[in-house]
Amino acid sequence: MAVGWTNQDLIDRCIFFARRPSGDAEMSKREWYELLTLAQEHWYDTFSVHVPEVLYGTPAQLSTADSGATYTFPGSIHPIGPVEVRAARDSYLLIPSTDWNPHGDFVHEGNLIRMPHGETRTFDDGPYARFITPPDKIDENTPPTLNPPRARILLVYRALVMWASRGAMRDPTTYEVLEQKAWTGDPDMDGDVGIMGGLKRQFFAAGMVSSPAIGRASLG
Structure with missing residues (x-):
């Protein structure tokens, strides 16, 4: 399995967790890219509510x-x-x-x-x-843009949930559990706050209002 979070890396992870053979006749790369695109749209919507700062662009x-x-x-x-x-x-x-x-x-x-x-x-x-900005369609020439890159494991799990749900042919529960634990943490593991918890706590004093008397929020 490749190391990284590029287009092909995500497909490699999907195939790995789905235990599909290389050259799978059932799922083409185009179909995996379609599921990953839908997964990215899903997680952009979720991130925009909970941790929009990691997706904001330049004004x-x-x-x-x-x-x-x-x-x-x-x-x-x-x-x-x-x-x-x-x-x-x-x-x-x-x-x-x-x-x-x-x-x-x-x-x-x-x-x-x-x-x-x-x-x-x-x-x-x-x-x-x-x-x-809404994300572009993921394909061979367009990489995923969900940030931070390590959070893109959520795209893999969401794509696998949709893959398993297609035609109600498989049970998506395993992938749903992996996705939930990655996002909010494993409730059976002390201190695990997941990707969301880590991002929400990333910057101390984030959101505090500065004082007009000192101009900036910092005293330095």
């Missing part, structure tokens, strides 16, 4: 094609999970609201934000958003 500027009535995310993507929107790269946070509230900053509509109350608004250098 990017939104664009308007209607004089400031709406601003679209780059590539017209539909971001996953929590989204931060700022008036400029180094400016204040814009607050999401409802369309009927003229005092709100914007309304979220899928792949864009809209200025509420039918108004328009322009920005000197913005707005900027920090968000999670």
Whole structure:
């Protein structure tokens, strides 16, 4: 079995845990890639709720094609999970609201934000958003992007759950248990908090609010 977390590494692990022969006539590489793609979509959704920080990208500027009535995310993507929107790269946070509230900053509509109350608004250098980009389809030329790389074992277990569930031909329970233990820890092993617990505890004081009196959260 290969060492690493690339495209082929994930397939090698799927074949290893499924105990399938090399050159398996039942499951082609294309089919394994399809299951791994679905698995990555599943875990992107889950990570975006519990540990979005590991998937956030660099803040990017939104664009308007209607004089400031709406601003679209780059590539017209539909971001996953929590989204931060700022008036400029180094400016204040814009607050999401409802369309009927003229005092709100914007309304979220899928792949864009809209200025509420039918108004328009322009920005000197913005707005900027920090968000999670949906993952691409995994194939021979497109690697998995779930981070950190060691968490990609979850893609293997989820793909195996779907493989075993196809046509109700096999029992997926073994893979479901492996997946659950990898994600939240083994309840029979003291101190095992799983991938989720480790990521949630990675940075001490994460989420604390800085004091205006000192400018930054740190005192250094």
